[in-house]
Amino acid sequence: MSQTIKPAAIAKTFTVRATPEKAFAVFTDGFDRWWPRSHSIGDSPLKTAILEPGIGGRWYGRLEDGSEAMWGEVLTWEPPARLVLAWRISADWAYDPNLTTEVEVRFTALAGGETRVDFEHRDLERFGDSEAADRTRVMMDGGWSLILDSFKAVAGA
Amino acid sequence: MTNALAFAALSDPTRREVFERLARGPQAVGDLARGMPVSRPAVSQHLKVLKEAGLVTDQPDGARRVYQIDPKGLGQIRAWLDQFWDTALDAFVAEVERHADDDANPQDKDRP
Numbered sequence: 400m401s402q403t404i405k406p407a408a409i410a411k412t413f414t415v416r417a418t419p420e421k422a423f424a425v426f427t428d429g430f431d432r433w434w435p436r437s438h439s440i441g442d443s444p445l446k447t448a449i450l451e452p453g454i455g456g457r458w459y460g461r462l463e464d465g466s467e468a469m470w471g472e473v474l475t476w477e478p479p480a481r482l483v484l485a486w487r488i489s490a491d492w493a494y495d496p497n498l499t500t501e502v503e504v505r506f507t508a509l510a511g512g513e514t515r516v517d518f519e520h521r522d523l524e525r526f527g528d529s530e531a532a533d534r535t536r537v538m539m540d541g542g543w544s545l546i547l548d549s550f551k552a553v554a555g556a
Numbered sequence: 557m558t559n560a561l562a563f564a565a566l567s568d569p570t571r572r573e574v575f576e577r578l579a580r581g582p583q584a585v586g587d588l589a590r591g592m593p594v595s596r597p598a599v600s601q602h603l604k605v606l607k608e609a610g611l612v613t614d615q616p617d618g619a620r621r622v623y624q625i626d627p628k629g630l631g632q633i634r635a636w637l638d639q640f641w642d643t644a645l646d647a648f649v650a651e652v653e654r655h656a657d658d659d660a661n662p663q664d665k666d667r668p
Binding site: 407409411413415416417421426429432433434435437438516520523 | 634637638640641642643644645647648649650651652653
């Protein structure tokens with residue numbers, strides 16, 4: 400069975416009572432102050448969430464056990480108007496340097512010192528291009544026998 | 557979607573059989589149950605588990621539901637991310653607006 404799935408980007412628009420400068424600064428420099436502790440990968444709880452400034456800056460979590468869990472890096476850095484991050488966490492919740500999905504946040508000044516925030520997480524179909532999905536696809540080509548063999552190996556069946 | 561969940565979903569031999577039949581093409585519950593040594597409610601139960609694991613999807617076709625393999629689990633990861641970002645962005649808004657009040661003395665710049 401071959402089938403192309405292209406899911407729509409996740410898009411959210413909302414208004415905050417702050418200037419674009421403030422909103423951009425809190426999103427980036429203040430990242431650790433708002434990023435939910437539950438939103439992490441790795442074997443240890445998230446201790447600090449870090450978004451390094453500038454193109455190429457890393458976006459990652461420092462875990463309680465001292466290890467670091469990479470999520471991606473900054474692709475576009477245009478304070479206070481625009482930020483694009485690479486999200487490289489695959490569909491099986493592992494960092495995959497070969498996976499690029501984009502998270503874009505735009506900050507537009509409104510009257511009264513408010514800011515419209517346009518958020519988008521796009522290229523979601525690329526989750527289907529990750530190594531895990533490649534393995535799955537190869538397994539599908541084999542009539543699922545390989546995935547089941549793999550399962551049996553894991554399960555010790 | 558995790559491989560662990562998918563593997564758990566496939567740990568039952570009957571469920572694996574249901575899954576393998578769907579891998580050959582989309583089918584309704586009744587068609588799946590025919591030729592299997594288990595009851596139709598049992599097949600429905602297995603389909604429910606497979607669906608929760610992100611391995612199959614279903615859609616209505618008249619009065620019945622047709623099940624098929626969800627090859628990439630993309631629908632599931634999209635739904636998960638949508639909720640993930642709702643939570644994260646709510647927290648972001650709360651933090652921005654908390655600090656909107658003390659723009660005059662930005663003392664709280666250091667990360668914990």
